[in-house]
Amino acid sequence: MTVLIIGGSGFLGGELVRQATVAGYETAATFATRPGTAAGVAWHRLDVRDPAQVARVMADVAPSVVINASSGLSDWSVTADGAVRVALAAAQRGCRLVHVSSDVVFSGARDRYDESCLPDPVSPYGAAKAAAETAVRLLVPGAAVARTSLIIGHGRSEHERMVHALASGIRDGILFTDDFRCPVHVEDLAAALWEIALSDEAGMFHLAGPDALSRHDLGVLIARRDGLDSTRLPTGRRSDTTVPGPLDVRLDSRATQKRLRTRLRGAQEFLGEDGGRR
Secondary structure, eight states: OEEEEETTTSHHHHHHHHHHHHHTOEEEEEESSSOOOOTTOEEEEOOTTOHHHHHHHHHHHOOSEEEEOOOOTTOHHHHTHHHHHHHHHHHHHTOEEEEEEEGGGSOSOSSOBOTTOOOOOOSHHHHHHHHHHHHHHHHOTTOEEEEEOOEEOTTOSHHHHHHHHHHHTSSOOOEESSOEEOOEEHHHHHHHHHHHHTSOOOEEEEEOOSOOEEHHHHHHHHHHHTTOOGGGSOEEOGGGSOOOSOSBOOBOOHHHHHHOSSOOOOHHHHTSTTTTOO
16 A cells, blocks of 8 residues: 655654554655655655646655645645645545644634534634635545644654743743643554544544643643753743634544544643653
């Protein structure tokens, strides 16, 4: 089986690549600026804004499974339009497609969001992700769309690096006390995505941990795991800033979890004494 990971040089993409090679799949992955370091992987430079490049990579790889783990954040041409181009190419070639989305498609107005909830974004990034979801589901009815939350793991995530920089005083910033998410471990997320990708299930999936934590509470757990002084982490409220986006988004992943063998651990567990090791 040949698999293609769009955005394979990113944090989640790198773990998807690692698990694919361990499983023995013929693995190809894309990058925007520089390839990843995994051995035995066919790396392809790809700008998803260019339909000719998307078509060329799909033709060169001829994958049976495509996971789109790329993100251009609030850049509409990458996050929305790019996802459309990947979906069109997958539909034309008859590939299995899994599209990775985000909890930012929601406003935070509800207590919890399950898979049946419709997007109501309040930020440019959320709007782009919501548009991508809609396009993927219309263009590829058999596709799986997987929403996730803050991705953590082994000190390499953006949030973990920020905690270290803030605790050491080499970076300015704050960790919000009123911005809640449901963090997930990158290994669990990648394993769940592969489980979905290798099934024939379509529709919406929620892949987040069961623990709802503020960004500051999450930072404290990371600091304690890594032996940092958590009292050095500056705090503040997102509601007191002009940073766009929802405040409190809690993905309800229980329905998806019942369909999976992969267990999505909560941050209280994977940031405990074992340091997130399985």
